[in-house]
Amino acid sequence: MVMEKQLGSDTARSAASLQESWARIRGRLREEVGEVEYRTWLRQMTLVGIEGDEVVVNLPTRFLRDWVRSHYGDRLRALWQHEAPAVRRADVRVAPQPRGATPAAEDDAAVATPLQPGLAESLAPRTPPAPRANGVDLRGEWSAPLDPRFTFESFVVGKPNEFAYACARRVAEKPASPGFNPLFLYGGVGLGKTHLMHAVAWAISDGEPARNVAYMSAEKFMYRFISALRSQSTMEFKESLRSVDVLMVDDLQFLIGKDNTQEEFFHTFNALIDAGKQIIISADKSPSDLNGLEDRLRTRLGCGMVADIHATTYELRLSILQAKAAAAGVPVPKTVLEFLAHKITSNVRELEGALNRLIAHANLFGRAVTPDSAQEVLHDLLRAHDRRVTIEEIQRKVAEHYNIRLTDMSSARRARNVARPRQVAMYLAKQLTSRSLPEIGRRFGNRDHTTVMHAVSRISELMQADSAFAEDVELLRRMLET
Numbered sequence: 194m195v196m197e198k199q200l201g202s203d204t205a206r207s208a209a210s211l212q213e214s215w216a217r218i219r220g221r222l223r224e225e226v227g228e229v230e231y232r233t234w235l236r237q238m239t240l241v242g243i244e245g246d247e248v249v250v251n252l253p254t255r256f257l258r259d260w261v262r263s264h265y266g267d268r269l270r271a272l273w274q275h276e277a278p279a280v281r282r283a284d285v286r287v288a289p290q291p292r293g294a295t296p297a298a299e300d301d302a303a304v305a306t307p308l309q310p311g312l313a314e315s316l317a318p319r320t321p322p323a324p325r326a327n328g329v330d331l332r333g334e335w336s337a338p339l340d341p342r343f344t345f346e347s348f349v350v351g352k353p354n355e356f357a358y359a360c361a362r363r364v365a366e367k368p369a370s371p372g373f374n375p376l377f378l379y380g381g382v383g384l385g386k387t388h389l390m391h392a393v394a395w396a397i398s399d400g401e402p403a404r405n406v407a408y409m410s411a412e413k414f415m416y417r418f419i420s421a422l423r424s425q426s427t428m429e430f431k432e433s434l435r436s437v438d439v440l441m442v443d444d445l446q447f448l449i450g451k452d453n454t455q456e457e458f459f460h461t462f463n464a465l466i467d468a469g470k471q472i473i474i475s476a477d478k479s480p481s482d483l484n485g486l487e488d489r490l491r492t493r494l495g496c497g498m499v500a501d502i503h504a505t506t507y508e509l510r511l512s513i514l515q516a517k518a519a520a521a522g523v524p525v526p527k528t529v530l531e532f533l534a535h536k537i538t539s540n541v542r543e544l545e546g547a548l549n550r551l552i553a554h555a556n557l558f559g560r561a562v563t564p565d566s567a568q569e570v571l572h573d574l575l576r577a578h579d580r581r582v583t584i585e586e587i588q589r590k591v592a593e594h595y596n597i598r599l600t601d602m603s604s605a606r607r608a609r610n611v612a613r614p615r616q617v618a619m620y621l622a623k624q625l626t627s628r629s630l631p632e633i634g635r636r637f638g639n640r641d642h643t644t645v646m647h648a649v650s651r652i653s654e655l656m657q658a659d660s661a662f663a664e665d666v667e668l669l670r671r672m673l674e675t
């Protein structure tokens with residue numbers, strides 16, 4: 194931690210206690226916003242000191258300053274006020290980080306250990322599912338096998354999924370607690386719904402093997418129900434289903450339009466909830482958006498806890514890749530992981546697939562993974578995922594960011610405060626789209642392709658020379674990509 198300013202007449206003792214307060218505040222913030230967000234925005238904060246009724250914090254770039262000011266300014270002030278009641282305001286300023294300065298030690302520890310305990314084991318090559326050490330087989334004919342890799346420990350938490358994760362954890366600890374029953378998880382394909390459900394099932398049956406946990410797809414539910422109808426054993430069907438303690442039904446959207454099955458599901462659902470059993474449902478949409486479900490079922494589904502899993506962010510994708518590469522025990526250069534996290538944005542399943550292909554390739558040919566080999570092995574996948582960012586979007590975001598008019602992107606003005614942002618936009622257009630140099634030039638007020646070329650090399654040079662500038666451009670890129 195760098196103290197850039199002596200704090201008036203304060204003694205060393207109070208400077209030390211200021212640092213203690215600061216450490217507590219950082220800890221709090223980190224808990225509140227989550228690890229990924231903390232690392233992205235807040236980690237580089239340094240405390241300048243308290244000046245009168247104002248606490249001053251530094252960040253290395255204007256972009257970070259603006260972001261932190263608008264998103265965390267109030268929270269910073271409130272937390273400080275709690276520690277030092279005299280503080281009324283919080284100011285965030287820009288100051289380059291002193292050479293060699295590193296974020297506080299606690300941060301480094303957190304960065305260096307992205308893996309939670311148990312991750313390596315749970316991501317190890319697939320072993321036949323169950324029986325696990327304690328021999329849980331999720332009794333009864335009801336449950337589909339659980340994937341041994343899908344545990345809480347192997348689930349990487351970030352902003353897009355932290356709420357769903359917290360809810361799942363909570364349900365695993367205390368099934369059927371009020372407010373969390375049913376737990377309804379929803380989100381797009383490949384974002385971790387099934388993973389979280391299995392994790393709850395593993396956690397519950399690890400803690401209390403006697404609990405009867407049944408996990409099944411909605412499709413399986415329907416299939417069972419129809420077979421029972423056919424063999425006239427619906428009574429048994431109902432009885433045995435109602436004997437479970439925790440019922441998980443995955444991909445409920447499958448029941449849309451299947452009226453008889455919905456009816457049966459509705460009754461089972463009510464009977465279980467009334468008997469104090471936990472229910473967990475997943476679907477690709479929220480209850481209110483699941484058109485084609487009976488209204489009364491929809492209403493009941495939404496009356497517990499509804500948690501959505503959002504699309505992944507760049508940071509989450511990178512953390513997931515780091516965790517999975519580390520667990521596989523194959524060294525993959527950071528640049529390759531970053532490249533994948535940039536390029537493959539659809540869902541975690543595809544991300545995992547790409548990484549697995551690289552690793553398999555490396556093992557097969559006994560060659561290290563490099564940026565070139567990654568391009569080569571994944572070229573088909575990468576083409577399919579070519580970014581869809583448009584030049585207009587880039588121009589708009591960059592103009593907004595540097596506070597210039599959008600029209601200046603194509604104007605003839607050459608003042609530095611306009612020309613530099615324009616070059617940044619050209620640079621990003623080259624990086625993020627597949628447009629050719631002449632095409633990019635045309636979109637920037639009919640400029641020549643050599644102008645674009647010059648912009649690209651100028652911005653690369655500046656990024657090399659000035660790390661604050663580089664970070665600025667990098668953050669713009671991330672915002673455009675996610």
Ligand code: ADP
Nearest residue numbers: 347348349381382383384385386387388541542
């Ligand atoms: P869904 O059921 O939402 O379609 P899955 O749960 O099957 O998605 O997840 C797809 C794949 O991605 C699985 O292999 C899963 O382990 C992995 N995955 C998804 N989210 C995460 C995460 N946050 N951390 C680790 N792995 C994840």
Ligand code: MG
Nearest residue numbers: 386387388443
């Ligand atoms: Mg699934």
